[in-house]
Amino acid sequence: xxxxxxxxxxxxxxxxxxxxxxxxxxxxxxxxxxxxxxxxxxxxxxxxxxxxxxxxxxxxxxxxxxxxxxxxxxxxxxxxxxxxxxxxxxxxxxxxxxxxxxxxxxxxxxxxxxxxxxxxxxxxxxxxxxxxxxxxxxxxxxxxxxxxxxxxxxxxxxxxxxxxxxxxxxxxxxxxxxxxxxxxxxxxxxxxxxxxxxxxxxxxxxxxxxxxxxxxxxxxxxxxxxxxxxxxxxxxxxxxxxxxxxxxxxxxxxxxxxxxxxxxxxxxxxxxxxxxxxxxxxxxxxxxxxxxxxxxxxxxxxxxxxxxxxxxxxxxxxxxxxxxxxxxxxxxxxxxxxxxxxxxxxxxxxxxxxxxxxxxxxxxxxxxxxxxxxxxxxxxxxxxxxxxxxxxxxxxxxxxxxxxxxxxxxxxxxxxxxxxxxxxxxxxxxxxxxxxxxxxxxxxxxxxxxxxxxxxxxxxxxxxxxxxxxxxxxxxxxxxxxxxxxxxxxxxxxxxxxxxxxxxxxxxxxxxxxxxxxxxxxxxxxxxxxxxxxxxxxxxxxxxx
Amino acid sequence: xxxxxxxxxxxxxxxxxxxxxxxxxxxxxxxxxxxxxxxxxxxxxxxxxxxxxxxxxxxxxxxxxxxxxxxxxxxxxxxxxxxxxxxxxxxxxxxxxxxxxxxxxxxxxxxxxxxxxxxxxxxxxxxxxxxxxxxxxxxxxxxxxxxxxxxxxxxxxxxxxxxxxxxxxxxxxxxxxxxxxxxxxxxxxxxxxxxxxxxxxxxxxxxxxxxxxxxxxxxxxxxxxxxxxxxxxxxxxxxxxxxxxxxxxxxxxxxxxxxxxxxxxxxxxxxxxxxxxxxxxxxxxxxxxxxxxxxxxxxxxxxxxxxxxxxx
Numbered sequence: 001x002x003x004x005x006x007x008x009x010x011x012x013x014x015x016x017x018x019x020x021x022x023x024x025x026x027x028x029x030x031x032x033x034x035x036x037x038x039x040x041x042x043x044x045x046x047x048x049x050x051x052x053x054x055x056x057x058x059x060x061x062x063x064x065x066x067x068x069x070x071x072x073x074x075x076x077x078x079x080x081x082x083x084x085x086x087x088x089x090x091x092x093x094x095x096x097x098x099x100x101x102x103x104x105x106x107x108x109x110x111x112x113x114x115x116x117x118x119x120x121x122x123x124x125x126x127x128x129x130x131x132x133x134x135x136x137x138x139x140x141x142x143x144x145x146x147x148x149x150x151x152x153x154x155x156x157x158x159x160x161x162x163x164x165x166x167x168x169x170x171x172x173x174x175x176x177x178x179x180x181x182x183x184x185x186x187x188x189x190x191x192x193x194x195x196x197x198x199x200x201x202x203x204x205x206x207x208x209x210x211x212x213x214x215x216x217x218x219x220x221x222x223x224x225x226x227x228x229x230x231x232x233x234x235x236x237x238x239x240x241x242x243x244x245x246x247x248x249x250x251x252x253x254x255x256x257x258x259x260x261x262x263x264x265x266x267x268x269x270x271x272x273x274x275x276x277x278x279x280x281x282x283x284x285x286x287x288x289x290x291x292x293x294x295x296x297x298x299x300x301x302x303x304x305x306x307x308x309x310x311x312x313x314x315x316x317x318x319x320x321x322x323x324x325x326x327x328x329x330x331x332x333x334x335x336x337x338x339x340x341x342x343x344x345x346x347x348x349x350x351x352x353x354x355x356x357x358x359x360x361x362x363x364x365x366x367x368x369x370x371x372x373x374x375x376x377x378x379x380x381x382x383x384x385x386x387x388x389x390x391x392x393x394x395x396x397x398x399x400x401x402x403x404x405x406x407x408x409x410x411x412x413x414x415x416x417x418x419x420x421x422x423x424x425x426x427x428x429x430x431x432x433x434x435x436x437x438x439x440x441x442x443x444x445x446x447x448x449x450x451x452x453x454x455x456x457x458x459x460x461x462x463x464x465x466x467x468x469x470x471x472x473x474x475x476x477x478x479x480x481x482x483x484x485x486x487x488x489x490x491x492x493x494x495x496x497x498x499x500x501x502x503x504x505x506x507x508x509x510x511x512x513x514x515x516x517x518x519x520x521x522x523x524x525x526x527x528x529x530x531x532x533x534x535x536x537x538x539x540x541x542x543x544x545x
Numbered sequence: 546x547x548x549x550x551x552x553x554x555x556x557x558x559x560x561x562x563x564x565x566x567x568x569x570x571x572x573x574x575x576x577x578x579x580x581x582x583x584x585x586x587x588x589x590x591x592x593x594x595x596x597x598x599x600x601x602x603x604x605x606x607x608x609x610x611x612x613x614x615x616x617x618x619x620x621x622x623x624x625x626x627x628x629x630x631x632x633x634x635x636x637x638x639x640x641x642x643x644x645x646x647x648x649x650x651x652x653x654x655x656x657x658x659x660x661x662x663x664x665x666x667x668x669x670x671x672x673x674x675x676x677x678x679x680x681x682x683x684x685x686x687x688x689x690x691x692x693x694x695x696x697x698x699x700x701x702x703x704x705x706x707x708x709x710x711x712x713x714x715x716x717x718x719x720x721x722x723x724x725x726x727x728x729x730x731x732x733x734x735x736x737x738x739x740x741x742x743x744x745x746x747x748x749x750x751x752x753x754x755x756x757x758x759x760x761x762x763x764x765x766x767x768x769x770x771x772x773x774x775x776x777x778x779x780x781x782x783x784x785x786x787x788x789x790x791x792x793x794x795x796x797x798x799x800x801x802x803x804x805x806x807x808x809x810x811x812x813x814x815x816x817x818x819x820x821x822x823x824x825x826x827x828x829x830x831x832x833x834x835x836x837x838x839x840x841x842x843x844x845x846x847x848x849x850x851x852x853x854x855x856x857x
Contacts, residue, residue, distance in 0.1 A: 048583075048632060056587055130596025132584075147592060148621065164732050234634065234642065234663070235807035236717030258714070260816075266805040267700065271714040395818070426581030465588055 002413045020121040037254035038543030039239075040277045040525050042536050043267040046235050046259045050220050051212065052199035053124025053131040061196050062280075062535045063258050066240045068199040069104065069221030069248060071117075078357055078532070080191045080452040084112070084223070085247065086176075089323065089403065093185035093487065099177040106202040107227035114178035115401060116200035116223075122146075122166045123210055124197060129523040134199035134464040136448075141181045165210055184372075185485040187492050192449050199223075204453030225539065235260055252527075252542045274522045278541075282518045284397065287342040294520045304447040304532045305353050305515030306348060306455065308471040309390065309405075310439050312432070313508055317385040318440070322506050325367040326379035327388070327440075329403055336515060340401045344518045348489045348511035351503045352455040353447065355532050358493035363509055364504050372412035379413050389439025393428050394421035398442055406509075432468045440445050443468070443509070449538035450532065452496035456480050460503060471508035546848065553844070557837045562619075564833045565672050567825060569584055569585055570616050572822040579603065594631060601675040613844070618826065627827045631819065636827040639812055646719065646802070646810030651793035653721075653728025653785060657734040663782060666743025670778070671770060675750045681744070685737035697730050697803040714805040727804040731797055735789045746778040787843030791836040 033204040047060035055061055072080040073089065086099040092269060100157065104112040123129060125137035127147045145164040156414050169181040182189060192198070202221050207213040218231045225248065228238035233239075241255035259276060261267040264283040270276035272293045279376040282290050282298065292299045309496065311318040318324060349368040352359050360464040362368070388409055392398040399421065406417035422428040431438050445466070447454045459466045461480055462472040476499050483495030502508075526544055581598050582591055582788050598604050607612045627636040636682060669678040688696075704726060705713035712724040750756060752773060759769045797810035816824035 012559035113812075127594065130593045130600075132587075132590065132593050134592055136588050233717065234639070235811070236642075240766070260807070261805050262807065262811055263802050263805065266701075266714045268804060269701055269706050270805075273709065273713050275713060393586075424577065424582055425586045426578040429581065430578065 026157045034542040035545035040253050041257040041259050042278045043261050046260050050217050053133050056132045058534045063197050064240050065535050066226040066538050068224040071193040088190045092186045094182050096180045106223050107221045110202045112223045113175045114172045120172045120201035136197040139182050140167050141183045142167035167510050187486050188451050191451050195449050249539050277525045278521045280519045285368050298520045301517045301530050303515040303517045304353050306353050306445045307513040308509040310443050314470045321383035323384040324507045326375045329371045329375035330368050345513040348514045351454045351500050356450045358452045363500050391420045391438040391441040393425040396523050427509050442487040443536050476502045493504050565830050568829045569826050573611050576820050582820040597738045628823045629820045630824040641814050654732030654793045657732030658739045662736040662739030663743050666740040669744040670747025673687050688733050688737040693799045697800050719808050728799050731800045742782050750774045751780050791839045803830045
């Protein structure tokens with residue numbers, strides 16, 4: 001039932017722009033030195049919410065990353081390391097003891113204690129609060145007691161009050177220590193804790209236990225390196241300034257203006273005229289000119305997104321793995337990336353992204369090699385359908401590559417192929433869920449936390465939250481389950497890799513592309529980095545005066 | 546005159562309820578799954594779905610559900626409450642922040658249309674067939690032929706980015722200067738139409754009997770054009786500009802997007818895209834009022850411009 005973030009980078013591009021280093025312009029005339037008090041501007045879209053447990057999109061996440069400190073962050077190998085946590089330990093992978101570092105305070109002066117975490121998590125998990133990221137807490141014991149099902153579906157009756165409003169798995173030990181008991185062992189729990197749903201909230205957030213104060217979201221109080229300046233100016237900007245009492249690594253700028261843009265092209269125009277400092281996503285239409293517009297201020301870095309074509313395994317026409325393999329072999333991924341995406345993405349030949357530990361190159365094997373002659377004979381031998389349909393959501397900018405793919409299938413397999421646009425993603429999902437004949441359909445995925453499980457579990461296990469294509473293989477399910485409860489992350493990876501090999505054989509989906517951050521910045525900033533979650537690294541960025 | 550205005554005001558009430566009902570019905574009929582639309586491509590948790598369904602009465606479907614939701618909406622509206630958008634922000638707040646900037650933009654647009662369009666139109670009308678006339682005809686043809694979706698990014702790129710004469714984007718609290726370029730882009734379409742309307746109307750009146758009479762009386766040309774011709778020629782132009790102000794308010798969708806101005810047009814576009822029924826109906830209700838008021842003002846202006854037009 002729970003869901004991870006299923007998203008296509010193309011659909012709602014959310015970005016951040018770094019702030020204008022307006023202050024530094026007068027003094028030493030562009031010497032290239034860093035100005036620690038300057039403000040940088042970063043482009044974002046209008047965040048949907050700024051309560052950590054209700055924030056599931058990139059723009060909100062970018063703002064929260066300035067205002068909050070996570071328990072753990074990820075190192076260069078994408079393994080978790082403690083930030084606000086002193087230690088996160090478990091002997092049995094079920095009961096985890098989290099010790100907090102002393103000295104962290106919220107921006108109103110309140111100390112960060114174990115209660116700050118327990119209250120925030122309980123608020124997030126309590127179903128009637130309707131928090132978008134509540135499913136992150138489902139592994140914690142007692143989560144189900146905070147849920148309630150409507151007795152008649154979405155019908156007229158109101159769902160009953162849940163049995164409890166706090167999770168039994170959260171126990172305070174002392175002011176800086178608490179334990180989390182999971183309902184089943186999970187070796188990678190520590191990895192999960194880096195997600196923004198696990199941020200703490202101060203007492204000042206609540207008007208009564210479990211009730212968030214009106215207006216708190218617009219002037220949110222966090223425990224991070226920056227505090228909010230004024231309030232969230234909807235559709236305009238969120239400004240933050242350095243929080244001087246922050247005990248962690250200090251940022252190298254005085255503040256950040258998260259400027260809200262409705263269109264990436266507007267932000268791009270601002271960056272090339274130095275009106276805006278960072279645009280974390282270059283609009284597709286500008287990819288051809290970006291190298292000449294920005295020079296080496298246009299950069300790329302790995303991102304976690306994964307784009308694929310799914311087969312309706314419930315449809316007899318696509319039920320044979322041989323048919324699916326032949327279709328996959330008939331697609332020239334590199335050509336499409338070059339012609340349609342202008343090299344802004346990378347070909348995918350594995351089922352998990354290169355950004356997670358345990359990734360292996362080309363796990364898909366021969367099935368993802370472009371081989372039109374072999375594909376054609378295999379397709380004919382397996383008796384694939386004479387007409388292929390590829391469904392996609394028309395609002396996400398997918399038409400070009402779907403049409404290109406179709407053309408390749410026409411040429412290489414000798415079949416008829418059409419791209420069928422549904423108005424919105426919801427319409428596509430609706431049809432798929434009702435098992436209406438949609439043919440193949442496109443899907444995308446962005447990870448929540450760097451783990452192979454985050455790619456395999458939701459997408460391919462029998463009851464996976466985003467397994468829309470009805471793929472089911474008990475052996476695969478068992479391997480993922482063993483991975484989840486394995487003793488160490490390394491043992492878990494072995495199980496996940498074995499599971500991935502099954503996918504290569506069954507091929508329920510065709511891996512197509514891994515995403516990349518394509519970002520640009522103005523001449524007023526340096527050391528711009530974008531992480532796997534498409535966020536600008538706010539401790540690294542510097543303003544050039 | 547007074548009775549006429551009262552009657553028009555009463556008609557406005559009817560028109561208002563009629564249009565909101567239609568817009569509400571259209572939004573209701575076209576609504577697929579607004580909760581999913583809000584979430585984009587991310588699956589929605591059952592808890593969140595239940596919460597939003599409850600909050601926005603999304604479980605009320607069918608004809609009965611429609612009237613339930615419509616009357617709920619109208620009831621709140623009469624109490625001065627526009628309700629909440631699906632993003633859980635108060636629509637009145639959203640409109641009140643978006644309104645001023647769009648109004649400024651529309652006023653700049655209409656000012657551009659009046660200052661340049663009407664003036665050039667008068668000149669072209671007087672010198673019909675001359676070089677100026679032909680040049681403006683050609684230019685307006687060009688402007689009318691280029692859609693805003695092309696014109697706005699081009700203006701932004703050349704005047705904003707390449708030449709640097711204007712800031713490329715305006716933002717939420719723009720200065721007058723920053724709004725100038727989007728205002729000109731927005732106004733250019735009305736400018737072309739206003740110019741052609743004025744030109745035709747002036748050219749026609751220049752040939753009329755009363756102008757001939759005035760000329761033979763020995764009146765100076767300036768007085769003939771400034772008082773006699775202009776007064777009569779402006780009636781169609783005023784009609785056009787009055788309605789155009791309403792158009793500019795809502796029609797700023799593309800311009801606002803290109804120049805990053807979070808105004809009414811942008812909010813309307815977002816509402817439609819995310820199937821945010823309450824937001825769309827809220828904005829449209831306000832736009833309907835703007836149109837009705839503009840129309841009323843235009844009709845009253847008729848009487849001022851031409852005393853022969855009397856309303857009983």
